[in-house]
Amino acid sequence: METSLALVGLQLQPSYLPCPSRRASTLLPANFFTDRRHLPLSYLKLQNQRSLISSRPQVACTICRGTAVSNSETFELDDIDWDDLGFGLVPTDYMYVAKCSKDGNFSKGDLQCFGNIEMNPSSGVLNYGQGLFEGLKAYRKLDGSILLFRPDENALRMRMGAERMCMPAPTTEQFVEATKMTVLANKRWVPPPGKGSLYIRPLLMGSGAVLGLAPAPEYTFLIYVSPVGNYFKEGLAPINLVVENEFHRATPGGTGGVKTIGNYASVLKAQSLAKAKGFSDVLYLDSVHKKYLEEVSSCNVFVVKRTTISTPAIKGTILPGITRKSIIDVAHSLGFQVEERLVSVEELLDADEVFCTGTAVVVSPVGSITYLGERVSYGKTGVGAVSQQLYSSLTSLQMGLSEDKMGWTVELM
Structure with a gap:
């Protein structure tokens, strides 16, 4: 999927792919992870198949033109090759988006289908670089659950950076909750243990239009995710x-x-x-x-x-x-x-x-x-x-x- 910002014209075209996976999948029982009696043998088989099982969350899709599947009674098995992950973008299902106007308070935010975003050519981030980003990871445990690593620290660092860049920032609580929501919405993309991690990229950007040099009048807080392997091709090697x-x-x-x-x-x-x-x-x-x-x-x-x-x-x-x-x-x-x-x-x-x-x-x-x-x-x-x-x-x-x-x-x- 093309994810770069096309700066020709006033609108960046959204993805028209449906939120349900663009890949073939196999439906499995909803209690696959919760019923621990099934886990060891089945999980080993899934690792051999380089596959991952996850549930489909119930989400109102506001970007894509397809109909989002909201069947929480089934799980989907993705056919991604987990042994061949590099550190590059793998388009996933959902991203989190919240807006902030001049009052400095961010909206509750919601999940939207992952895709391109619409932005004014005069936005603060495009013209004056008024933007921050963070990076953190989610890991799959052997029992199928997912761990985040120190998301509160990322929230605090974003707030510190926002103060330097004259930007409002989401509260630590909103940052952490938005991160959780985004990961759970994309949990079938969290690699199996030892196969990589789910990289989480929160963005804070001046999305409002501003022509003269000044803080933007509107801000967007966005989180997207991608499964990743090693950053350096050498892996854990010198x-x-x-x-x-x-x-x-x-x-x-x-x-x-x-x-x-x-x-x-x-x-x-x-x-x-x-x-x-x-x-x-x-x-x-x-x-x-x-x-x-x-x-x-x-x-x-x-x-x-x-x-x-x-x-x-x-x-x-x-x-x-x-x-x-x-x-x-x-x-x-x-x-x-x-x-x-x-x-x-x-x-x-x-x-x-x-x-x-x-x-x-x-x-x-x-x-x-x-x-x-x-x-x-x-x-x-x-x-x-x-x-x-x-x-x-x-x-x-x-x-x-x-x-x-x-x-x-x-x-x-």
């Missing part, structure tokens, strides 16, 4: 980074510390050049001294030396990653000393291990860093011991394979 000297991701006093849409377009040039040379991504230095680590294009970075883990301090130019925050807490619980401070590029080159963190990658070990033409490699056995330990600890918690002593997960279904 990636190769190059330190960037010419381009900078953020500057003091700018918006590098909030998840505004404009932060990411600026990294595309350096990232494209790096990938053309065979690197996985780019590691940026600070724009003032050009010697202190900041972050990778969309990930935070950590440096390991013996039992100490160091990461650049949050000082306005670095995004306060939720996975970053979680990894710091997990590392403390495992007995590591964690330092948040200025980390020089020289320390990076002398490290025992280096790894990145982010919602999309979770933990991604770094196999090599190239700086001023000099390549430094880390370890000879692939994934470093610290990276592996932190990855295993965090993902086990996210997937419900270990007890959540942190109180970070929210269970659905």
